[in-house]
Amino acid sequence: MTEARRPLVTIAALALALALSPLVLTGPAHAATGVGTGTGAGTEQSAGSGDKSIYAAASIQYSGAVTKDGSAGNMTSSDVNWTPPPCWYAPYLGAKDFKKKMSGQIESAKNTPGMGGTAGAAVGEMQRHYEDGYGWTDTPGYKDYNVDKDGEGMFWAAVENPDEPDVLKRSSCNDLPFWVENGDTPPARYEEALSPEILAALAYQRMQLPDTKVTLAPEATTKVNLPTWAWLDKAVFNEVQATAAINVPGFNIRATTTAKPVSLKLEPGTADAETFPASGECVFNADGSIGQPYAKGDAGKTPPCGIRYLHSSGDGVFKLRATITWKISWTGTGNTGGDLPDGTFGTTQDVSVREIQAVVR
Known part of the structure; x- marks a missing residue:
C-alpha cells in the first residue's frame, strides 16, 4: 500500500529517536552494536539464542594516523562552512533480527504511558509501515519486515556523530530505517548514506598530526x-x-x-x-x-x-x-x-x- 504523502513521517522519526532510542545508533564516529553503547561492533553479533545471525552495523575501522581514544582529531578546517558529517545512515540489521528488535520496541512504546495522541499515531504509522506495507510515494512499505528477503539485504539506520552539535543531528538523518539489497547502494534521496566521501571526512576528523613545536x-x-x-x-x-x-x-x-x-x-x-x-x-x-x-x-x-x-x-x-x-x-x-x-x-x-x-x- 502506497500513500501520496507522509503526514506523520517527521513525527514518526521523532518518536523513533525518543521512544525507540536504541535504534538511533551513537558512537565516536562509528556504528554501534544496536543498543546505543557507542563501543562499536564487529561484522557479526551473537543473538540471544547463541546463533550468530544478527549482522549489526559493522564498526568503521580506522588505521594510520588516527586518535587512539575515538575522540575527534586535532585538525581544524580552514573553511568555516565545512564540518564533518553530523550523522549518516549505515547498514544495521538483517530482516529477521530487525523484526525482532523493532517489533519489540514498538510494542514497548505503545504501552508507555503518555504515548497517545500524535506520538501514539506516529508509532502506529511505523508499525503499519514495517508490518503491513504502508508506504509513501518515495518510500515503499514492508510486508512483515521483509523477512522473506532475509539474507538478501539489510535495514540501514541513522548513526550520530558524537563530536558534532546536536542541532545538526536533529536537522539530518531523521528518516526511518530502510531496506537496501546486498550489492546495491541506497536511493539517491538518502544523501547521508555511508559513502567513501563520508568515510574520508570521518578520517579527516580523527586524523592525528605531529606536534608543531619549532x-x-x-x-x-x-x-x-x-x-x-x-x-x-x-x-x-x-x-x-x-x-x-x-x-x-x-x-x-x-x-x-x-x-x-x-x-x-x-x-x-x-x-x-x-x-x-x-x-x-x-x-x-x-x-x-x-x-x-x-x-x-x-x-x-x-x-x-x-x-x-x-x-x-x-x-x-x-x-x-x-x-x-x-x-x-x-x-x-x-x-x-x-x-x-x-x-x-x-x-x-x-x-x-x-x-x-x-x-x-
Whole structure:
C-alpha cells in the first residue's frame, strides 16, 4: 500500500529517536552494536539464542594516523562552512533480527504511558509501515519486515556523530530505517548514506598530526632586536594518512585521507615583534624542511623563517604559536576521490625575551 504523502513521517522519526532510542545508533564516529553503547561492533553479533545471525552495523575501522581514544582529531578546517558529517545512515540489521528488535520496541512504546495522541499515531504509522506495507510515494512499505528477503539485504539506520552539535543531528538523518539489497547502494534521496566521501571526512576528523613545536636559535630565551631563527626538521613533516573502512555483507567501502604539509605560520604572541618573512608564512623547502637551521656565523643574517622581538617579555614569556597548514585530499572505493578543505594544526611554546644590558661609562 502506497500513500501520496507522509503526514506523520517527521513525527514518526521523532518518536523513533525518543521512544525507540536504541535504534538511533551513537558512537565516536562509528556504528554501534544496536543498543546505543557507542563501543562499536564487529561484522557479526551473537543473538540471544547463541546463533550468530544478527549482522549489526559493522564498526568503521580506522588505521594510520588516527586518535587512539575515538575522540575527534586535532585538525581544524580552514573553511568555516565545512564540518564533518553530523550523522549518516549505515547498514544495521538483517530482516529477521530487525523484526525482532523493532517489533519489540514498538510494542514497548505503545504501552508507555503518555504515548497517545500524535506520538501514539506516529508509532502506529511505523508499525503499519514495517508490518503491513504502508508506504509513501518515495518510500515503499514492508510486508512483515521483509523477512522473506532475509539474507538478501539489510535495514540501514541513522548513526550520530558524537563530536558534532546536536542541532545538526536533529536537522539530518531523521528518516526511518530502510531496506537496501546486498550489492546495491541506497536511493539517491538518502544523501547521508555511508559513502567513501563520508568515510574520508570521518578520517579527516580523527586524523592525528605531529606536534608543531619549532626549533629556535637562540633556544627558549632570546634578546630584544636579535633575530631568532626558526625551523622544522624535514623528517617530522611527511605526508600523514588515515583510512576509514566498513565491511558488512554486501557492502564494503573504504577511503584514505591524506594530509600534506604546505606552510608554517608563526605568531609571536605579541604585537611588538617582526616575523620573517613579513607575512609570518614560512613555506616548505624542496626537501620537506621549513626554514634553515642556525649556523655559526649567521648572527648578522636575516633568517628565512624567524622572529625579531622588539620588547622584553619582562618577568613573563611570550606564547609563540606555530601553525602548520595541511593540504587535504582523499581516495576511495570505486575510483572516487577529491579534495577536502585545508586543515590547520598549531601549538604554542614559551619564549623569554630579555633586554641586552650595556655598561655606560
